[in-house]
Amino acid sequence: MQQLQGFALPTQDGFFGEYGGQFIPPHLKAAMDEINTAYEQIRHTAEFQQELSDLFQHYVGRPSPLFYAKRLSEQLGGAQIYLKREDLNHTGAHKINHCLGEALLAKYMGKTKVIAETGAGQHGVALATACALVGIPCEIHMGQVDIEKEHPNVVKMKILGATLISVTRGTATLKDAVDNAFKEYLKDPENYIYAIGSVVGPHPFPKMVRDFQAIIGDEIKQQSQAQFQQLPDYVVACVGGGSNAIGAFTAFLNEDSVKLVGVEPAGYGLDTTQHSATLTLGKPSQIHGMACYVLEDEQGQPLPVHSIASGLDYPGVGPQHSFLKDLGRVEYTTATDQECLDAFMTLSRVEGIVPALESSHAVAWALREAPHLPKETKIVVNLSGRGDKDADYVAQKLGL
Template identity: 55%
Template sequence: MKSEYLETMPDKNGYFGKFGGSFIPPILEKPFEDIKNAYEQLKKSPEFIDELKYVRKHYQGRPTPISFAKNLTNYCGGAKIYLKREDLNHTGAHKLNHCMAEVILAKHLGKKKVIAETGAGQHGVALATAAAYFGLECEIHMGEVDIAKEHPNVIRMKILGAKIIPATHGLKTLKEAVDSAFESYVSQVEDSIYCIGSVVGPHPFPMMVRDFQSIIGIESKEQFKEHENKNPDNVVACVGGGSNAMGIFAGFIDDTDVNLIGVEPMGKGEKIGEHSASLTYGEEGVMHGFNSIMLKDKEGEPAPVYSIGSGIDYPSVGPEHAYLNESGRTKVGLCDDKEAIDAFYKLSQLEGIIPALESAHAVAYAMKLAKTLPSDKTILVNLSGRGDKDIDFIVENHPIPNTKF
């Protein structure tokens, strides 16, 4: 798939307009330059491309299908709802798309260890899986709150051989996990590589992760035409850092007839600390080595954030999302905890698909959107992950409905 946009953005310094770049301490400048140079070399290598294709087809289980959510569509009325089934990707989410590639990159650089943060645990599980497959050590940093909340994924990571490092400061969630992982990486840059888990961080990671995730959009563009013989009218995905959203948006970024909608978590309300809606309530700022839109407290520091979805409670957003939103190419949708839980149960009981809580935000928004559109319109949702990791937390805190919808 040739895309004029993807081939020109970001610029050579990693900027999407004014967003992006690399704001890192001197000790990390050479390692990140090495990563950038290795990626620029590898992405043109037939051997790398062939290895990645082989892994995706024969190990990950790609391509993942698109499913028509007939019962959910009938329940909502209005537009037809389709699901890009990244929940069927090996490990249960989209994260393996970039993790396998990042570990191949690590091996190319002669590294022995991969380090990463994780929120909901899906990136951690995917990286631990990739490390096991390619024979590298794996160190995962995770907030104490998320360790308790996402217990099944913590166990999976340990079974896969990863070492789990709890982040015990601040709110003990995703931001603190990133802080902890960066600190650890600085102390062992010679033998390890930091495998960022979304389209965030210093250049080249927003570009690199987007490129690796673009397989979602490439597949979707072809598959959707098998269903409708045209592009979808709307493409919807949840946004925290934004990797699954940029992955599917990449397939349609040059198609101006397709509305691209990133759904942010409104959590419990509009006050600081009750939500993670960075694009909606944030302002320009630098965090974790990149310039983007971020939620700030009164002192201008990263604000406390919250979402029922552990993978999307992040105070900033990928710089490309900030650029695309500011330029008007993408739109922002909102979904609160209550709506996400409702969508979690409705998709489960109407379609037999248990979604990740993060993905449930996109499903919830699609349900609202469908009701406002005529039946000849279509919505493609990136179902970024499955909900096995969330079921204990959900049933303990939000009982299963007594009646099927």
């Protein structure tokens, strides 16, 4: 368990303060409790830890590098920017960290099918990869809008043997994919497992995904001490559901000298309805079996949301992020679609690194803030994924 200013996170029933929990029907609660019991049994065994550690090293390629963006830092003329290169992981993003854990858990529990949702397709690709590795059938639900935007990842999922389900209802994006995947999972929760793709959903998933992703912050802590003999002054990450961010933040929650910044999608602007700034403009409510901040209308229904980054357009957010916002431990801010595009192109052309549009939100914050900070300031940006999947979309949008 992670400790934070006297709080155990989460409590035994899955709460981070007033957020989290299991707001689900009794038969689904029994299935979630079964997953939690199995997870708590397996996570402490030497066999599981060794298998996961070996896969992280020899399959994923961990530790991922901490790269000093020297040219970018010099060009901006302020703080020194370092990139945590999760984009160099096998499958191209941080998602593989928890997907391997979930696939191994499914195998341990004897499940016959793994079901999941995906937005940008990175979770889908990572889970399809992990399921191929352990030999379990995999079914991925994806909004039709995202299928059209993220064609390279769609092809990869099919090559890896996943069954891809196109979701055309509602806005045909991430929230609708989650709804559809849950519906399929409820048909047979005894034999299926729903491998949630972020630190969202009913307990134990916000805890479980966080635990698997915490390796990111652990590595940042070790690497920063080795490379510049101190902890970073800032750790910055994009936030949709929030898995890459909580992975980067967890090791530093009790390090008061380290400022933690989560960057949400402002889309076309916070003064429009076209954004996904849940923590910035949402309010405490419930969605997908958890209590968290939610963007919703006057009738209490989730609002349609927008982000240029398919992996961030979600009207809820992880319950631990909601708790950390109220506590004031993490600063949650935003970047617009245009700032994101500018960051995508800047990093590509100044450092030769093409970032995912999701990660570009965090890069945008660094571009905006670094020039105003002292030169000795160290910023670590969690580069949560690579931009191969976004290249055609960005090229079309910018007329390249």
